[in-house]
Amino acid sequence: MIPKKLIGMARTKSPWLIHLDCSSCNGCDIEVLACLTPLYDVERFGILNVGNPKHADILVVTGTVNHRNQRVLKNIYDQMPEPKVVVAVGACGSTGGVFRDSYNVVGGVDKVIPVDSYVPGCAPKPEAIIDGIVLALEKLAEKGKRVDQGIFERLAGTRDAITAR
Amino acid sequence: MNMENILAIALAVLLSPILGGVVAGLDRKITARLQGRYGPPILQPFYDVLKLIGKEKMIVNQWQILCAYVYLMAAVLTVVLMALQSDLLLIFFVLAVGGVFLVIGALAAPSPYSQIGAQRELIQMLTYEPLLILVFVSIYLVTGSYKISEILKFPEPLLIPLALMYIVLGYALTIKLRKSPFDISTSHHAHQEIVKGVLTEYSGPYLAIIEIAHWYETVFVLGICALFWHTNIPIMVALVTLTYLAEIVVDNICARLTWRWMLRHVWSAGLLLSFANYTWIYVR
Numbered sequence: 157m158i159p160k161k162l163i164g165m166a167r168t169k170s171p172w173l174i175h176l177d178c179s180s181c182n183g184c185d186i187e188v189l190a191c192l193t194p195l196y197d198v199e200r201f202g203i204l205n206v207g208n209p210k211h212a213d214i215l216v217v218t219g220t221v222n223h224r225n226q227r228v229l230k231n232i233y234d235q236m237p238e239p240k241v242v243v244a245v246g247a248c249g250s251t252g253g254v255f256r257d258s259y260n261v262v263g264g265v266d267k268v269i270p271v272d273s274y275v276p277g278c279a280p281k282p283e284a285i286i287d288g289i290v291l292a293l294e295k296l297a298e299k300g301k302r303v304d305q306g307i308f309e310r311l312a313g314t315r316d317a318i319t320a321r
Numbered sequence: 322m323n324m325e326n327i328l329a330i331a332l333a334v335l336l337s338p339i340l341g342g343v344v345a346g347l348d349r350k351i352t353a354r355l356q357g358r359y360g361p362p363i364l365q366p367f368y369d370v371l372k373l374i375g376k377e378k379m380i381v382n383q384w385q386i387l388c389a390y391v392y393l394m395a396a397v398l399t400v401v402l403m404a405l406q407s408d409l410l411l412i413f414f415v416l417a418v419g420g421v422f423l424v425i426g427a428l429a430a431p432s433p434y435s436q437i438g439a440q441r442e443l444i445q446m447l448t449y450e451p452l453l454i455l456v457f458v459s460i461y462l463v464t465g466s467y468k469i470s471e472i473l474k475f476p477e478p479l480l481i482p483l484a485l486m487y488i489v490l491g492y493a494l495t496i497k498l499r500k501s502p503f504d505i506s507t508s509h510h511a512h513q514e515i516v517k518g519v520l521t522e523y524s525g526p527y528l529a530i531i532e533i534a535h536w537y538e539t540v541f542v543l544g545i546c547a548l549f550w551h552t553n554i555p556i557m558v559a560l561v562t563l564t565y566l567a568e569i570v571v572d573n574i575c576a577r578l579t580w581r582w583m584l585r586h587v588w589s590a591g592l593l594l595s596f597a598n599y600t601w602i603y604v605r
Contacts, residue, residue, distance in 0.1 A: 200359045
């Protein structure tokens, strides 16, 4: 009914993000929240920080993933309707950082869910985070086209759980 | 049904969402400026809704679909009935049915966030509906009719005999527009209220439907405000604009209240103002 082109354009202009802290030291979280302040104001790109994965398009993850919170991360990822992208923020989110060899650490976010853009730094500057999110928007537009064709990318095993709802 | 009515219905159905969306966009822009931010583009609410329509359909159960559509239909119907200059009480009941279906949709999901949001939405309805009825009855006491077509024939602006009732309407307006301090069931912009309150389990296209319904409701409540100065169009527009600007300012300077505070404050102030205004109507 509504032209696909119009929806595709709207997708990149209205990314709502949800921020998940996977055992971060809070350095990156402070920088993520700094993006919302008047100085950086990501709302001028239409970005809203929502608290609900069901409304979100971008999952911003900070911190290393450990054995306790990897299923939380997976669960939140699965609750987001497609198209969706994941941004790993900080050295810990990208690779595990200085904690990568710890006995309780699984590693970076990409060990659990597919990551679309990485923001290096410890902690990254708000400009870098905004840059990473804008990079992810290009991927969001691509994924949106695939969703329009009816192709969904889900983690193996979760597809049935979601369609059963 | 004559041509004029069909035209009024078409205009109401087609123009209201555009007007409501632009009002929502201006609201976000002005709010951002009040907070020292640059703010999103004016058309941002349209981008949001288009994006939501393009999202995957993820539902918890079938009731949510029905409830979202009934909520939209009720909101469209209130605006259509108002465009047809119908009965205020009829419009009020249609509005209430829509509100109830929004709550039922939220209660259909077992999520505790949406359950609490739904209970709070019910308390909000309990708070503003008696006040809205009192406003409509006071309009009847002054003009002698509930029909908007008759009210429009009244020679003087309603704001003069019903100044205090306009403040009462302002309370109902703040609750209905989901503005602070009364945004306890769910909230707009990036504000969060127990995840997203009553809207937590609505997602994708169904959230878009609810957003569009909210635009219709915005137009409806602003239309009720416009009734208070029906004799002169420029003053009417100025009154509605000023009222909405006041809503935005109140939204930005107030913290969120608990539901007990809301009930106590809105009912005591609202009933007191109504009582004073009703006395004034009889004394006059």
